Amino acid sequence: MDRRHLRCLIALDEEGSITRAAERLGIAQPPLSMQIKGLEREIGVPLFARQPRGVVPTPAGRVLIARAREIEQAFQRAQDEARRIGEGRAGRLRVGFTESGIFNPVVIRVILEYRAAYPGVDLALEEHLSTEMIAKLARDELDLGFVRPPLPPEEGWTAYPVAREAMVVALPLSHRFASRTSLHLEELADETFVFFHRRVRPGLTDRIISACERAGFAPRTGQVVPKITSALRMVAVGAGITIVPASLVGFGAGGVAFVALGGSGLSAEIVLLGRENHPSAAAQNFIRQIAPARPGGSPDRS
Amino acid sequence: MDRRHLRCLIALDEEGSITRAAERLGIAQPPLSMQIKGLEREIGVPLFARQPRGVVPTPAGRVLIARAREIEQAFQRAQDEARRIGEGRAGRLRVGFTESGIFNPVVIRVILEYRAAYPGVDLALEEHLSTEMIAKLARDELDLGFVRPPLPPEEGWTAYPVAREAMVVALPLSHRFASRTSLHLEELADETFVFFHRRVRPGLTDRIISACERAGFAPRTGQVVPKITSALRMVAVGAGITIVPASLVGFGAGGVAFVALGGSGLSAEIVLLGRENHPSAAAQNFIRQIAPARPGGSPDRS
DNA sequence: TAAAAATACTCCATAGGTATTTTAT
């Protein structure tokens, strides 16, 4: 029994006559007669009672016809679904982001625009540290990730630059620098910093500490916190100062002053990272959303 | 896309290599390679990423493989179900019975034995008057019916004799005939009879009235009732007497005496009636349950 | 370099076509 039999059964049921069903199927009457006979032989029971003015299904034929309709529909839906997934118009896309990255306007735009452009795709967003994200990408538990450097050194990765933001100093409103328009890193040598726990330390923290050392001081660590947003709250309650990407400005939720950080060479980069040759068309479409002007890009293998 | 593709997809998914999958399928590697390529061409998206040590499914391939498993199972279940229905081991069998017929031990035995022998068949029993049953059989709303004569006069019916029962007289316990061992119809000429409503009058009532007329009297009708069981209750409360098939003896539920009716020529026949050439194997099996010794019977059309 | 997939070709099984016979009312 194969798909041809499904169509024969359905046509025969709807027409009630081998001759008319064959006509609808675009074949001659004898081949259809043979198909039905072959199917009855294979299953071992008669499916249609032959009558002088056509055929009528037996009880066995009736249920087989009903199943044939279901299976034929399943074929069509399966083909359609696979096609849509292959074109990136359906399926699931798992995208990771960092706590700070999700505040970036470019990241927000890309996600919003992708959702609007591909409503059929189930976009699953997950927050992780950049290091976790890279591990998940490597284990294929994630399709793409908005990560911050350092990127994995090995081959087999593709990194698409998304944004590069300036860093700003976050200070308590009462701080003597709170009303400055900009600060140099050297001026912060005597400050107490709110940093991340060593355990979860993201690349950003490492880069800030390195920059301080290049500026001639080792930053004094006060409170340690697990999240950037907690760091800003710590700043608000006077536990110290911290340095965050500029897109965090405005998310301090009160009590925090943000002052531009000049001449430090510090910046917060965000790249969209994926495995090379990732077969997901949805991921390709997502990447294309970063730079809509990028030419070509369909997975052409000819 | 046809059923061969389903099996190719499943084997290829389980083996992870075209070469090994082809081996499992009992074909050479190139044909399988071509099948997959053909399917990818038909759907328009790649289904497997070719790698130097085998192939891995793309996201589109993965869902198509999952659907392929479902559809392949559906094929197998459909074939199996149709085969079982064609053999009378599954499906639905609608059997009608009359109120009085269902008390007959042969009818009870046939139904019990059929249920035990064919547990896969959904046996739907419906109570109807014989005349209603014949109408339902004609409209194919019923497969078989335990009916009482008169049978339909036209062609196209098959009637299998099931039982022929004697008739008994049902009397109140206080009746002067209550302790008799038998009665002749003539002795009932002065009695008041409990009969069925004219509207639903079954063949049995007509035959009783005819028999009385042959015996030289028109039975005096007292109470009219819609069911045999109500007739027996009316007898119990002294509303009159009635004549019922012998299998009702013991179902009077107190207050009723049953006395054999002799020499009246009256008897209550039950036949299993069905349309001729009814295609249901379940119905054939049910009929065979009446006389298990009947030889042959499988629907052989060779 | 080696293992696997792709290509090139050949063959044959079978779906489908044409002509005709059989069947059942």
Place this chain on the structure above:
DNA sequence: ATAAAATACCTATGGAGTATTTTTA
């Protein structure tokens, strides 16, 4: 007598086989 299905026979598409080349880690 007629309409439909079954049979007989022929054709040709495409699935499968064998030999070989291409690909990529």
